[in-house]
Amino acid sequence: MKRPHEKLKVWQLSVELISRLYTLTGKFPDAERYGLTSQIRRSGVSIPANIAEGAARGSDGDYLRFLRISRGSLSELETLLLIAKNLHFIDDSDYASSLQECETIGSLLEGLSRRLKASLISEEDPAYDA
Secondary structure, three states: OOOHHHHOHHHHHHHHHHHHHHHHHOOOOHHHOOOHHHHHHHHHHHHHHHHHHHHHOOOHHHHHHHHHHHHHHHHHHHHHHHHHHHOOOOOHHHHHHHHHHHHHHHHHHHHHHHHHHHHHHHHHOOOOOO
C-alpha cells in the first residue's frame, strides 16, 4: 500500500532524479567525494525526504513549511549542478537535462504549495465550517 506522499508526481520525479544524480556524481573526480559530490547528493535527497516528512506531519501548515524546505534544496541543487558544469564535471547535455528535471519538480512543488495555501486560507475563513 502506497503512503499518500508516494502517490504525488512531485515525490516520484524527485526520487527518480536521485538515481540519476548518483550516477552522474559517480563520475566526478575522487577528490570531490566529500565536496561537491556529497553536497549534490544531500540536496537532491532532501527534496523527496522533506515532501514525505511534511506529508506525515498531519497539518497543512507543517506540510507547507516542509515543501518550502524542499524548494530550497531544489534551488541549492540547481546551483551545485551549475558549479559542476562550470568545473567540467558534467557536460552541457547532462546539465540541461538535470536542470529540466529540476524545473519540472519546482513547478509541481509550487502547484502543491498553492493548493495547501488555499486550503489554509479557507480553514481560517470565519465562513468555513469544518
